[in-house]
Amino acid sequence: MIWWKMAVQSPRGDLSYCRRFHQTYIGSHEPRHLREDFCGTALLAATWCRGGVFRSAVGLDLDRPTLDWGARHNGEMLGGSAQHQLALLEGNVLDPADSALLVPFPEAGPEASASQSSASDETHLLRYLRHVAAALDQARGGIFVADLLGGPAAERDLTLPRHNSTTGLGYTWVQSGFDPVTRRMTGTIRLREMDGREARRYNFHYDWRMWTVPDVRELLRQAGFSTTYDASAGDGGRTSDTSGSQEASGSDSEESEGEADFQPHEDLDPEARQRLQRGWSAYIVAVLAPQPG
Structure with a gap:
């Protein structure tokens, strides 16, 4: 299962990275289910479902008119019977009852998606991340992916x-x-x-x-995730390259389009590290490892 939320979306690149993260940190089985919190028009969730009939997604947002717009415009791109793969729900991710609504496909794999930008203080963010950890599949494991930005360019x-x-x-x-x-x-x-x-x-x-990477990593640890990773891009990364496609078929080659140049932080060369001094964008990947037995 993948859990995800992005502030500015480039669906093909985002989903390509999500699948890569899942394969690296969870295993070789293909992820089936994506959960998108603060989903807005649910473009990411709809694009995920378009990648195959075996995929499902749910999205949660507080704004009903926005959800309705997303259902009409992004949901309709699934066409006919495929629309049942996507469920868009109105609710509050900080409310346990609303958060529980986001798992209507118990047979699906463990992927999900979410964004920290709407959690305004540490108490709310920790509460939210604990809900995320509790909702992921404890047996098969899952990942939570979010993006952050920072540095002087963001300030x-x-x-x-x-x-x-x-x-x-x-x-x-x-x-x-x-x-x-x-x-x-x-x-x-x-x-x-x-x-x-x-x-x-x-x-x-x-x-x-504006959260820092160490802040979020520590809160994820307190929320119960076993490991966290980050992948960084310099010069604001995603904030300076937001021309992603509005649709994708979901194939490996097409999902790879729209990717920014994200690399694990420890693999960045000196020039890339220098660019981080001006501004950065990073994926945070929190891993809930599969439980043995």
Whole structure:
């Protein structure tokens, strides 16, 4: 089982890495089930299901209109009977009853997905991570994957115009208001029309607590995960390369498209480590090892 949440999604690259992490840390059996917390429009979960009839996914989010939009647009890409592979639920990941709703496919393997950006303080984040560990398959094991960003590039005011080569649409990422004491950062995505004008009515606003890799690793240990790993990319990694495709078939070759240059931190060369001084993006992979017997 894979547990996942990403702030800015490039589904093909994200899923390729997830499958690679699962094979490396859990075993050779193909993961079947993905859980996506704070799922929004559930693009990642829907793309996962599209990779094969044996796959299933569930997503949880607080915002019903967003879930409905995702069901209409991303869920429909599954087509016909395949739509039963995806379940989108409204609820709070910090509520044990709502969190328990996310395991409607008991026969599925142990993958899941989740993002820390909405957990605003250490108590809430630890509580959430304990729910994650409890929901994973204790017998077969599973992984929890999340992404983090940080460094000076994530802590200063900036405006970055971006373009999605797949959809042809553009947007501007506006970052402002980082507080070094509370480590909270606010940001806005301003979509642009095809003619380049900003479509202000489609703005997305974020209020994030910026966690460090050591902080999250320690909380994962307290939550009951046996091991954690990180894979890093310099210069903000994912934050500076967000042109991922909006659809994928799920095959190995196609899922590999859209990957950023993520490497285990200990394998980074001196030049890559130098780039981390400006800004970084990292996957955190928490492993719940299979129980013997």
